Amino acid sequence: MGLLDLCEKYFNSSNLYEVLQIPETASEKEVKKAYHKLSLKVHPDRVSEDQKLEATEKFKVLGSIHEILSDKNKRAVYDETKSVDDDDFNVLVDKDWTVYWRHLFKKITEEDIKAYEKEYTGSQEEKDDLKQAYLTGKGDMDYITDHVQFARTEHEPRIREILNKMIKDGEIPAYKIFTHEPAKKKQKRIAKENREAKEAEELKQELGMTSGPNNLELMIRQKQ
Template identity: 45%
Template sequence: MGLLERCQELFKTASLYEVLGINKEANEAEIRRSYYKVSLKVHPDRAPDDPLATEKFQVLGKLYAVLSDKEQRAIYDEQGLVDEESDVLNQDCCWEDYWRLLFPKITVQDILDFEKQYKGSEEERKDLLQLYTQHQGDMDAILASALCSSQDDEPRLGDIIRAAIKSKDVEEFPAFAQESDKKKRARRKRADRERQEAEEMQKELGLGQEDESLMMMIKQRHASREQNFNSFLSGLEAKYSKKGGKPSKRGKK
């Protein structure tokens, strides 16, 4: 039975995108995040009461392997078909090892240590001023992209920018210097809403404060950090996981 047929049988839809709850225009980060969320729900270790959990988990692994491969995704998008003979699917693969390679277990303390080292560093200042220039002083865009920051960091980041303007390291953009109080209040309200959504997702996935899930920790602490999500993840994966990103082969018995 092919991948699409298995999706229909196990998830009640033959659409790879619908299985992950995303649309066809989803980018790589959205696909990756959705795969994590859905696969975590059916992970054999987390779904002991689901007799089909292992099968669902394996099918999700194959589904993600297809959508994360540019060539295979193009074929599926254009023809609605999956090349079952492709190297992506036609191998004896341990999907648990593949999942663990993509989402290595990193402790909450690892994340906190990274943040502690990054915040207040010259690297953070450099990144912040680059974002300030790139977005021409738009604090909405800057805070949505700044790594390891939340709405609570806005006063501190603003001070860094103002000091850089004073020292003429960057120019003063009207969007920053003349930002209205109304826009600041709207940003705070939006941040509060995102925090609430992250907490609801945590409850939905059954994760506690001590959970070691890297992806959930980043989602919970940096709900709107779309631009730097992948770079942060890649840096930690490089430190904690082995090289390579393709499904690993397991010797046939």
């Protein structure tokens, strides 16, 4: 099965840009950022055993996409033909994508995450992400908290204030599920967040993590 077929199978689109959720005009930096974000979600090291096989395949697909779109010549060919050379892809399949990933992205610490969260919170980037998640999820706060970095329930009053201002200014529509969210829905979201936080802490202890350099699982803790 070729790369585009696998894109369709695992990401419901044969368009490399759509898989990474970026426009065709995206810069090299934006391509790398999108690859980083999506590859974290499917990294084989952070899924259960029954999900490892599919996660590994998705990880390979994303790595192959980044390898193509980060190469000016290969990207130019793809942009013109909307096709890829599957002979090249078959070579890429055997590549160690974990090593490739580690060469691209440095190990981080909890201090790095906290510093980034401080920079991100209240930024234009956060507002843009909130707006996009709100529109895509049609005002569903569950969707917003799942798709926006650091969007924990403790930040909901601030997040709602930002989105309500956008509604008032006519930037986004007023979805009822957002303006009149049932109390039980929010309670379920809080319970889920607490459960995930507990699981993340248990995983941290199991892996013997500290506040120093660590592996991918700790990076994911920003969502808890």
